[in-house]
Amino acid sequence: AQSVAQPEDQVNVAEGNPLTVKCTYSVSGNPYLFWYVQYPNRGLQFLLKYITGDNLVKGSYGFEAEFNKSQTSFHLKKPSALVSDSALYFCAVRERSGNTPLVFGKGTRLSVIA
Amino acid sequence: DTAVSQTPKYLVTQMGNDKSIKCEQNLGHDTMYWYKQDSKKFLKIMFSYNNKELIINETVPNRFSPKSPDKAHLNLHINSLELGDSAVYFCASSHDLTVNTEAFFGQGTRLTVV
Numbered sequence: 001a002q003s004v005a006q007p008e009d010q011v012n013v014a015e016g017n018p019l020t021v022k023c024t025y026s027v028s029g030n031p032y033l034f035w036y037v038q039y040p041n042r043g044l045q046f047l048l049k050y051i052t053g054d055n056l057v058k059g060s061y062g063f064e065a066e067f068n069k070s071q072t073s074f075h076l077k078k079p080s081a082l083v084s085d086s087a088l089y090f091c092a093v094r095e096r097s098g099n100t101p102l103v104f105g106k107g108t109r110l111s112v113i114a
Numbered sequence: 115d116t117a118v119s120q121t122p123k124y125l126v127t128q129m130g131n132d133k134s135i136k137c138e139q140n141l142g143h144d145t146m147y148w149y150k151q152d153s154k155k156f157l158k159i160m161f162s163y164n165n166k167e168l169i170i171n172e173t174v175p176n177r178f179s180p181k182s183p184d185k186a187h188l189n190l191h192i193n194s195l196e197l198g199d200s201a202v203y204f205c206a207s208s209h210d211l212t213v214n215t216e217a218f219f220g221q222g223t224r225l226t227v228v
Contacts (some may be wrong), residue, residue, distance in 0.1 A: 032214050043118070043204055043219035044157075058188045088155060094214075101147065101159040101170050102217060 002027040004093050006105035013081045014113050021108045023065075023091030033094040034102065035075040044090060048072060060072055061085070076102040081112045117141050120205050120220040127195055128228055135190045135223045138218030144206045144210045145169075146188035147217060148180060151202040160203075163188050164211050 003026045025031055032051055036044040048059025048102045055067040065076045076092060091105040118139045127133050129141060134221050139146065147170075150161040162170035166182040177193040206217040 019220055028130075034216060036219075044220045046216045046218065049214070049216055090157065101172075103159075104157040107155045107157075108194075 002031070002093050002095050002100065002103045004091050004103055004105035006089075006091055006108045008108050009106075010111065012107045012111045012113060015083055016080050019078050019081040019085070019110065019112070021091075021110060023076065024072050025073045025074060025093040025106060026072065026090070027093055027095050030069075030096055032094040032096060033065075033067060034094070035059065035063070035074075035076050036090045036092060036104075037078050037087040038090065038107070040087075047076070047089075081110075083112045083114050086110055086112045116176070118205055118207055118218050118220040120203075120223050122145045122223060123221065124224050124226075126228065128227045129195055129197060131195050132191070132193045133191070133195060133225070135203055135205075135225075136151075137188050137190070137207075139218070140208055141218060143207040144185060145208045146182065146185075147206040147208075148188065148190050149204040149206060149219075151204060153201070157204070161188075161190075168216055169211065191194040192209075192225075195225075197227050200225055201226060 005024045032047045038044045045084040050057050050067045058064045086106045090103045090107050117207045121136045144163045147162045151157050160174050161180045163182045177189045181188045181189045202222045205220040208217045
């Protein structure tokens with residue numbers, strides 16, 4: 001069965017500093033991987049996805065993520081954090097075969113401090 | 115224009131009542147979903163429909179019954195509401211069942227059962 005682990009409940013970073021939100025996954029075979037962001041009282045917004053090809057994926061709002069097959073990780077990164085990046089971030093995985101749904105991690109709350 | 119819209123945004127009701135949440139998407143997508151987000155922000159798939167047909171039905175009580183009158187709508191009806199049903203329910207859609215397509219989420223319906 002597919003699963004996602006986000007080991008940190010909370011990440012705090014100073015504005016202007018680089019940020020990393022960690023994600024590891026478990027699937028049979030190769031995965032499709034996604035990052036979503038949820039602002040307070042809002043639905044989830046798609047940030048980026050890894051399908052195939054270049055392991056470094058660039059997405060919305062200056063975010064990027066690196067797929068590392070050997071470590072089964074897909075960490076979300078941004079070179080310079082903004083206060084407006086403060087939100088709840090979800091990593092999700094999907095198996096490449098069958099009608100499998102997106103499976104989400106438990107989320108990581110990012111707080112960017114001015 | 116809102117891509118995936120849910121109504122109502124908030125729903126407070128007493129135990130034992132029956133209630134419905136409506137969802138509509140104007141993206142022309144074939145696939146729609148219902149997710150439940152509990153108090154700890156954990157997101158779990160409930161149902162998936164493709165072209166009005168049920169594809170995925172996770173372990174959800176029979177009191178929950180999705181209805182898809184057409185591809186653009188996926189409503190959720192809940193009978194005999196229980197305290198444990200309190201959560202935020204998200205509707206989502208994706209282009210089709212192709213596993214590499216991202217899902218677009220509605221703003222959520224916060225259900226409180228008292």
